Amino acid sequence: MAKADEAAALQFTPTWIVAAVCSIIVLISLAAERGLHHLGKTLRKNNQKPLYEALLKVKEELMLLGFISLLLTVFQGMIQRTCIPPGWTDHMLPCKRPVDDQAAEVGAKQAHFFATEILGGIKPGRLLSEGAAGAEAELCQKEGKVPLLSLEALHQLHIFIFVLAISHVFFSAATMILGGAKIHKWKQWEDEIQKDDAGNGPKVTHVHQLEFIKERYKGIGKDSIMLCWLHSFGKQFYGSVAKSDYTTMRLGFIMTHCRGNPKFDFHKYMVRVLESDFKKIVGTSWCLWIFVVIFLLLNVNGWHTYFWIAFLPLILLLAIGTKLEHVIAQLAYDVAEKHTAIEGDLVVKPSDEHFWFRRPRIVLHLIHFILFQNAFELAFFFWILATYGFQSCFMDHVGFMVPRLVLGVVIQLLCSYSTLPLYAIVTQMGSCYKKEIFNKHVQQGVLGWAQKAKKKSGLQEDSATVEPEPMNGAGSA
Known part of the structure; x- marks a missing residue:
C-alpha cells in the first residue's frame, strides 16, 4: 500500500504523463x-x-x-481533519447503511454492472465508506472518531454542484429557444396588422361580435368565478394565445403607451423584452443556492423528498399559466362590462391591478425558480445515475423514479410552448412599459441625456449651497 501511494505521488509520476x-x-x-x-x-x-x-x-x-472548485480543493484537507463522533453520522442519512459487508458487496456489483453494460464503461463512484481511507481519516480513527466529510464524498459533491449549474444554463437556454420559436410565429400576425392602413385591428359595432370577447368572455361573471378560473386553467394547454388575443392586446398596449405611433412593431418590442429577461433567468442567485442546501438537508431516507419536491415546479407552472390566462379573460370581461356597444376599435386597458400584488415581474421570478428547480431535478437524477448506478438507494423505487422524469419533461415542454409565450405578451398588459420600447440608439440617447441632466442638476445644487463672499467695503456701505 505504501509503494502504491508512493508511486502515485507527483514526484514519481513520469513527466510525459503530467505534460500530456x-x-x-x-x-x-x-x-x-x-x-x-x-x-x-x-x-x-x-x-x-x-x-x-x-x-x-x-x-x-x-x-x-x-472559485467553488478552488475552495473545495484548498479546504479538503481541513475538512477531513475535522473529526466528529461516529454517533453523529447515524442520523438523517440519505440511504440506509448496509447491514453487513455482503449487502454492500451486492450493491457495488449491481452498480458496476449498470455502469459497464448500460453506460458504456462509465465507472460509478466508490461507496462513501471507502472515502475514509487516507492519512486524515487514520488520524480520526486513532481518536475513535470519523472525518466530517470523506474525500470521495467531497469530490462527488463538487461534481454535483458543477453539473447543477451547467444543467440550469442549458435548460434555461433550451426553454428560451423553444419559447422564442413559438413567439417568432406571431411575426406573421404583426405583418398582417402592419399591412392594414389603420393598423388598429378589426372594427366592430357591438362588443360581443368580436372573437376575442366571444372566446374569453364565456364563463366569466360575478356568479361564475370558479368557472372562469377553470376555463383559464384549461386554456393554457391548447391555443393559449390566439390571433385575436394578440391583436387586441397589441392595440391596447399601443393606445395606452404610444398612441401617436399606430404602426409600432409590438412583436419586435416583445422579443427585445424577452431577450432582456433571459439574462435574469440564466443566472443563479443566492436564493436558489439556499434551496439546494435545504433540499440536501431534507433528502433523508424514507422521506422521499426527491419525489415530492418534483411536484412543486409543476404546481407553480400551472398556477402561473392559469393566472396569465385569467388576466386575458379579465381584460375581455372589463371591456364587455363597460362597452356594451361601440363603434371603432376594441381597446383593452392595461393595468397592474390584474397581477399578483400589482407586480407583473413576480411572474419572471417564479419562472426563474421553476427552471432552476426542474434543472436541479434532472441534474440530480443523471448525476446519481452516472455516479452510483440505477440500483442506488438514491433512486428509490421505479414508482418514484419514472414520475420524476415524466414531470421533468412535461414541465420543460409546458414552460417552453405555453407559459413563456404567455408571459411574454400578458406581462405587457401592465401599467408601465419597459425601456426596450426604444431601439438601441434611442436608449443610448435617453440614458445619455438623463446622465447629463443629473450631472447638471448636481452642479446647480452645489453652486446654490455655496454662499458668495462679501466684497471689500461692503459692510461700511
Missing part, C-alpha cells in the same frame, strides 16, 4: 474560452446586447464554479 494531462486540460479550457469570446463578439456585432449580457452571466457562473 496538463496539455489536454489547457487546450479544452482555451477552446471553451475562445468559443465564448467569439460568441460574444458575434452577439455584439449583431447588436444583440441582451443576449451578450446573458453570455456574461454564464461566464460569471463559470467563474463561480471555478
Whole structure:
C-alpha cells in the first residue's frame, strides 16, 4: 500500500504523463474560452446586447464554479481533519447503511454492472465508506472518531454542484429557444396588422361580435368565478394565445403607451423584452443556492423528498399559466362590462391591478425558480445515475423514479410552448412599459441625456449651497 501511494505521488509520476494531462486540460479550457469570446463578439456585432449580457452571466457562473472548485480543493484537507463522533453520522442519512459487508458487496456489483453494460464503461463512484481511507481519516480513527466529510464524498459533491449549474444554463437556454420559436410565429400576425392602413385591428359595432370577447368572455361573471378560473386553467394547454388575443392586446398596449405611433412593431418590442429577461433567468442567485442546501438537508431516507419536491415546479407552472390566462379573460370581461356597444376599435386597458400584488415581474421570478428547480431535478437524477448506478438507494423505487422524469419533461415542454409565450405578451398588459420600447440608439440617447441632466442638476445644487463672499467695503456701505 505504501509503494502504491508512493508511486502515485507527483514526484514519481513520469513527466510525459503530467505534460500530456496538463496539455489536454489547457487546450479544452482555451477552446471553451475562445468559443465564448467569439460568441460574444458575434452577439455584439449583431447588436444583440441582451443576449451578450446573458453570455456574461454564464461566464460569471463559470467563474463561480471555478472559485467553488478552488475552495473545495484548498479546504479538503481541513475538512477531513475535522473529526466528529461516529454517533453523529447515524442520523438523517440519505440511504440506509448496509447491514453487513455482503449487502454492500451486492450493491457495488449491481452498480458496476449498470455502469459497464448500460453506460458504456462509465465507472460509478466508490461507496462513501471507502472515502475514509487516507492519512486524515487514520488520524480520526486513532481518536475513535470519523472525518466530517470523506474525500470521495467531497469530490462527488463538487461534481454535483458543477453539473447543477451547467444543467440550469442549458435548460434555461433550451426553454428560451423553444419559447422564442413559438413567439417568432406571431411575426406573421404583426405583418398582417402592419399591412392594414389603420393598423388598429378589426372594427366592430357591438362588443360581443368580436372573437376575442366571444372566446374569453364565456364563463366569466360575478356568479361564475370558479368557472372562469377553470376555463383559464384549461386554456393554457391548447391555443393559449390566439390571433385575436394578440391583436387586441397589441392595440391596447399601443393606445395606452404610444398612441401617436399606430404602426409600432409590438412583436419586435416583445422579443427585445424577452431577450432582456433571459439574462435574469440564466443566472443563479443566492436564493436558489439556499434551496439546494435545504433540499440536501431534507433528502433523508424514507422521506422521499426527491419525489415530492418534483411536484412543486409543476404546481407553480400551472398556477402561473392559469393566472396569465385569467388576466386575458379579465381584460375581455372589463371591456364587455363597460362597452356594451361601440363603434371603432376594441381597446383593452392595461393595468397592474390584474397581477399578483400589482407586480407583473413576480411572474419572471417564479419562472426563474421553476427552471432552476426542474434543472436541479434532472441534474440530480443523471448525476446519481452516472455516479452510483440505477440500483442506488438514491433512486428509490421505479414508482418514484419514472414520475420524476415524466414531470421533468412535461414541465420543460409546458414552460417552453405555453407559459413563456404567455408571459411574454400578458406581462405587457401592465401599467408601465419597459425601456426596450426604444431601439438601441434611442436608449443610448435617453440614458445619455438623463446622465447629463443629473450631472447638471448636481452642479446647480452645489453652486446654490455655496454662499458668495462679501466684497471689500461692503459692510461700511
